Amino acid sequence: MEASSPVSEDFDDRVIHTRLEDGRAICIRAVRPDDEERLREGVALMSDQSRYLRFFTPAPTVPDHVIERLVDVDGHRHLAWGAILSDDPDHQAIGVIHAVRPDEASRRAEFAITVLDAFHGQGLARMLSAVLLIHCKLEGVAVLDAQVLLENRPAIRLLRSLGAEQCRSEDSVGEYALDIAGALETLQQGDQPSGLKQVFAAFADLL
Numbered sequence: 060m061e062a063s064s065p066v067s068e069d070f071d072d073r074v075i076h077t078r079l080e081d082g083r084a085i086c087i088r089a090v091r092p093d094d095e096e097r098l099r100e101g102v103a104l105m106s107d108q109s110r111y112l113r114f115f116t117p118a119p120t121v122p123d124h125v126i127e128r129l130v131d132v133d134g135h136r137h138l139a140w141g142a143i144l145s146d147d148p149d150h151q152a153i154g155v156i157h158a159v160r161p162d163e164a165s166r167r168a169e170f171a172i173t174v175l176d177a178f179h180g181q182g183l184a185r186m187l188s189a190v191l192l193i194h195c196k197l198e199g200v201a202v203l204d205a206q207v208l209l210e211n212r213p214a215i216r217l218l219r220s221l222g223a224e225q226c227r228s229e230d231s232v233g234e235y236a237l238d239i240a241g242a243l244e245t246l247q248q249g250d251q252p253s254g255l256k257q258v259f260a261a262f263a264d265l266l
Contacts, residue, residue, distance in 0.1 A: 087190055090132045095126060104176075136162060158195055167203070179213070
């Protein structure tokens with residue numbers, strides 16, 4: 060696939076304006092290099108437990124190279140989307156999702172998602188997942204691989220709800236594989252929350 064896919068470029072430029080289940084307005088857009096400080100602030104706002112479950116460490120900060128890697132997004136090898144509070148004057152980041160593959164030809168990518176503790180249970184994880192899954196499909200990615208601490212029950216519930224299968228378990232970490240086409244079909248079935256409906260409506264021309 061060529062790196063300058065016009066469909067991908069158009070996709071990266073889109074911004075989804077929607078609401079959490081409690082009515083708070085948010086926008087979802089592609090992560091940019093200038094989001095570095097916003098991501099640092101988001102990591103600092105995570106609880107020790109959430110930081111441990113996401114980064115496998117309870118440290119109050121993460122190394123600079125980790126943050127730099129999170130914002131090193133090109134929309135082809137590294138796909139990443141974030142959610143921001145629309146009505147907050149500082150446009151606080153409240154969630155982010157990533158898919159990283161070894162090269163642009165790979166059909167598999169590593170998957171990770173973070174939602175700040177104060178915004179759990181608001182449907183944000185599924186909205187971010189839908190956007191990333193659509194982007195992955197357009198980029199030719201077929202499977203997302205995730206390494207999750209076995210005690211991270213919310214992440215495992217999300218993965219299983221999307222149809223992910225556990226491939227192996229070693230010590231305290233489980234490895235899951237998520238079929239993108241199947242996950243998208245699952246998200247589009249049934250009575251979707253309004254926020255998820257708006258996500259799919261924003262990309263209806265590409266589905």
